[in-house]
Amino acid sequence: MMMAAAVRSENLRKRFGGKPALDGLDAYIPAGRVTGVLGPNGAGKSTFFRMIAGLIRPDHGRLEVLGSEPGWRTNREIAYLPDRARWYRHHTVERALQWAEHLLPGFNRERAEQLLALMGLDPDMKAAGMSRGEEARLMLTLCVARDVAMIVLDEPFAGIDVVSRERIVSALIDNMSDRRQTMLISTHEIDEAESLFDHVVFIERGRLKMAGEAEALRVEHGSMENLYRKLYR
Amino acid sequence: MSLQAFIHLLKHEFRWGRNDKADNSGNWWIAYVAAVAVAGFVLYTWAVVEGKFKPQYLWNFVLGLPFAIFMLGFNMILREWKNGTNGWWLSLPYPRLSLLLAKYAAVILQSFILITAALAGCMLFSVYASVLKAETFGQEFLFRLFQGELVWYGLILIYSPFMAAFGLLTGTVTQSRWRPLAPLMWLGFGISGNALWWIAWFGGWMESLSELDQSGEAMAFSLQFPFVFLLAPLVALSCLLLLWSGRILDKDLNL
Numbered sequence: 001m002m003m004a005a006a007v008r009s010e011n012l013r014k015r016f017g018g019k020p021a022l023d024g025l026d027a028y029i030p031a032g033r034v035t036g037v038l039g040p041n042g043a044g045k046s047t048f049f050r051m052i053a054g055l056i057r058p059d060h061g062r063l064e065v066l067g068s069e070p071g072w073r074t075n076r077e078i079a080y081l082p083d084r085a086r087w088y089r090h091h092t093v094e095r096a097l098q099w100a101e102h103l104l105p106g107f108n109r110e111r112a113e114q115l116l117a118l119m120g121l122d123p124d125m126k127a128a129g130m131s132r133g134e135e136a137r138l139m140l141t142l143c144v145a146r147d148v149a150m151i152v153l154d155e156p157f158a159g160i161d162v163v164s165r166e167r168i169v170s171a172l173i174d175n176m177s178d179r180r181q182t183m184l185i186s187t188h189e190i191d192e193a194e195s196l197f198d199h200v201v202f203i204e205r206g207r208l209k210m211a212g213e214a215e216a217l218r219v220e221h222g223s224m225e226n227l228y229r230k231l232y233r
Numbered sequence: 234m235s236l237q238a239f240i241h242l243l244k245h246e247f248r249w250g251r252n253d254k255a256d257n258s259g260n261w262w263i264a265y266v267a268a269v270a271v272a273g274f275v276l277y278t279w280a281v282v283e284g285k286f287k288p289q290y291l292w293n294f295v296l297g298l299p300f301a302i303f304m305l306g307f308n309m310i311l312r313e314w315k316n317g318t319n320g321w322w323l324s325l326p327y328p329r330l331s332l333l334l335a336k337y338a339a340v341i342l343q344s345f346i347l348i349t350a351a352l353a354g355c356m357l358f359s360v361y362a363s364v365l366k367a368e369t370f371g372q373e374f375l376f377r378l379f380q381g382e383l384v385w386y387g388l389i390l391i392y393s394p395f396m397a398a399f400g401l402l403t404g405t406v407t408q409s410r411w412r413p414l415a416p417l418m419w420l421g422f423g424i425s426g427n428a429l430w431w432i433a434w435f436g437g438w439m440e441s442l443s444e445l446d447q448s449g450e451a452m453a454f455s456l457q458f459p460f461v462f463l464l465a466p467l468v469a470l471s472c473l474l475l476l477w478s479g480r481i482l483d484k485d486l487n488l
Contacts, residue, residue, distance in 0.1 A: 016487070053324045056488050075326035082320025089316060090248060102241035103325055 005064070006031040006150055006182040007052060007102030012061035013206075014047055021047040022058070023206035029184060031149075034176060034196050036214070036224070038187040038204035040232050046083040048203070049154045051182070053080040058228040066149055076105045079143040083154040083186075087127045089133050094123040100142045112145035118171050140168055144175050150182040157189040165192055172196055194224040202231055234331040242325075242332070246309065281362045281370075287371060288359040289378055295385050298351060299396045300426040302344045305422035306400020309336045314408055323482070330479035333401065337475060338399040348393065352386040388429055391464050398471035398478075399425060405478040409485040 007029035014022040022044045029035050037045050050056045051063055054070040065074050087096060093116065100107045116123070119137040127135060140156055157165045169192055176183070176196070187193045197214040209231060214224065221227040234242075281284035313319040323334060359378050363370040370378075403418040 050320075050488055052319075055320065055323050056486060058485060072328055075324055076246055078324075080320070080324045082324065084317060087321075088315030099241070099245060103238055105326060151326045168266050206462075 003030040003033070005029060006039075007065060007184070008062075008064045009048075009075060010062045012048070012051070012063055013059050014051070014056065015046075015059055020206050021063075022051075024061070025203065025206055026208050027201055027203075028211070030181050030199055032180045033198040033203060034183040034185065035199040036190075036193065037184055037195040037201050037203065038190065038224075038228060039186075039209070042205075043203040045203055047206075049080070049083070049152055049184065049186060052152055053078060053082075055082075055211040056105055077149040079104070079106075079146040079148050079151045081139055081143045081153045081156055084158070085139060087130075087139055089126075089128040091127050092123065093121050093125050093127075093138060095106065096127070096138060097123070100145075102147060104142070106147040107142075108145050108147050111147075112141055115141045115145055115171055115175075118174065119167055131161075133160040136160045137164055137167060137171075140171065144171060148181070149204070150184070152184045154186050155188070156185065156214055157187050157192065167190060169193065169196065190225045191223075194218075197224065200224065202228075204232065234329040238327070239331065239335055242335040243338050243342075247335050247342060249343070277358065278361075278365065281365050284366075284369070287454075288355075288362040289356055289381065291355045292382070292385055294351065294355075295389060296427070296430050298348060298389050299392055299429065300422070301347060302340070302393045302396040303400035303403075303422055303426060305343050305347075305398045306337075306340045307404040308400075309340055310404025310408070319488070323486070323488075328479075329482040330475070333405075333475060333479050333482060334412045337397060337401060340401070341394060344393040344397060345390070347391050348386055353380060355382050385429075391427065391467065394471045395467045395474075396425065398474040402474045402478045402481075405481045409487055411481060411485060412487070417424055 005028050007027065008029045009025050012022050012025040012027075013020065025044065025048060027048070035049065039045055047056070051058055052065050052070055054072060054075055063070060066077055068074050088099070091099065097109060097112055100112070101109055116138075119141055121134060121141070122137055125134070127138065130138065136156065138157075140153070143151055143153065156168060160168075172183075172185075173196065175181075183196075185193060185196065194214070199212070200214050200217060201211045202209040217227055218224060219231065277286065281288070294320075313322045322332060323329070356379065358372070359375060359382075363375050399418075399421070403415070403422065406412060406418055407415050
């Protein structure tokens with residue numbers, strides 16, 4: 001039986017300078033579950049996520065996020081970690097928390113402080129002096145500590161060390177254990193992240209290549225990484 | 234957007250320069266700035282005493298202020314892309330026009346501070362000149378000079394909302410599918426940044442004003458010219474530019 005959709009797209013198209021980023025993407029993201037959006041570089045994952053967060057609009061097709069057209073209004077219910085994002089260099093961790101408290105609906109300060117402790121971040125640390133891993137952990141904390149319907153993480157592990165990756169994965173597992181949020185994660189670190197996924201969507205050249213329940217696909221192909229290699233070899 | 238959220242965003246946007254260092258160890262350039270300031274002060278003292286410089290020549294710096302205000306607006310947009318924070322900014326759950334207005338308000342405040350500081354600086358240097366050479370730059374001279382300074386700075390103050398909006402629009406255009414318009418915007422920057430100079434030049438009162446002629450004609454002209462009536466059309470034009478920027482942020486960004 002098909003679950004309620006958090007995101008549904010039909011024939012979604014977007015071109016940049018004549019080159020298609022999305023080329024008729026039909027996707028369904030189930031509500032209340034963790035979905036991995038996978039594919040090689042240039043597959044269209046980030047474009048899809050930016051559309052979900054209302055940063056860009058499709059040239060053609062239909063996209064429905066939490067039952068509405070995406071835009072600033074739907075972002076009240078979405079915590080979005082942008083691809084290749086950096087944090088404000090002049091902020092300390094404490095100031096970042098204040099920024100989130102004032103500007104992000106549903107931001108849970110208490111939860112954020114727990115996550116910061118788990119992530120090994122001190123409130124007095126300044127973003128300008130952080131390593132990429134520390135900065136990534138701060139940004140993830142600001143997203144995950146929100147009581148919203150959906151969390152969208154675009155490459156949360158990109159360019160960061162193994163220890164930081166492990167801390168982030170354990171924070172996400174910890175977060176999922178007591179919440180029923182929809183979570184979308186795009187990543188190339190499949191080996192480390194696949195334990196998080198309930199559902200998986202594979203994209204190639206802006207189109208859907210395959211989608212399904214993570215557990216069933218794991219049983220059939222051994223691991224998600226094996227399946228990824230088969231699909232994109 | 235609630236007033237509280239807007240004020241927080243305004244505070245967040247209101248910051249000078251980069252301010253992104255982990256510590257203060259890289260502030261060695263302050264020593265150079267201080268050295269140049271001291272050298273400038275010594276040179277000014279010498280030039281005034283020798284009769285080679287008149288305090289009203291300081292007004293020429295005013296002509297650069299519209300350019301500075303434009304750049305404040307332009308950089309306010311550009312830094313989101315340069316620092317990799319544009320995704321955070323644009324995904325905030327508020328209308329893009331509100332996000333833009335917070336930046337606009339920050340630029341207007343910064344401009345006000347910049348203009349006021351420049352005015353205060355000019356006045357201080359004028360008083361200093363009066364102390365150095367009372368026979369030439371006496372009380373009557375100072376009175377006329379302050380009148381002129383207030384007119385010049387009032388003009389800039391009236392003009393700054395437009396330059397700030399134009400700077401924000403140019404920053405937005407450079408990050409959008411409207412980017413081919415950017416060279417025209419920079420041309421507009423050159424022309425509009427010099428608007429005061431054009432007005433003064435074509436009005437034929439710049440030279441006499443800067444010489445503080447005894448007839449007082451230039452001063453009378455500058456005080457009688459209904460500059461304040463320029464404010465309404467400039468504000469209306471600024472609103473149009475901001476609406477256009479908001480629309481670009483909404484629909485036409487290249488991300």
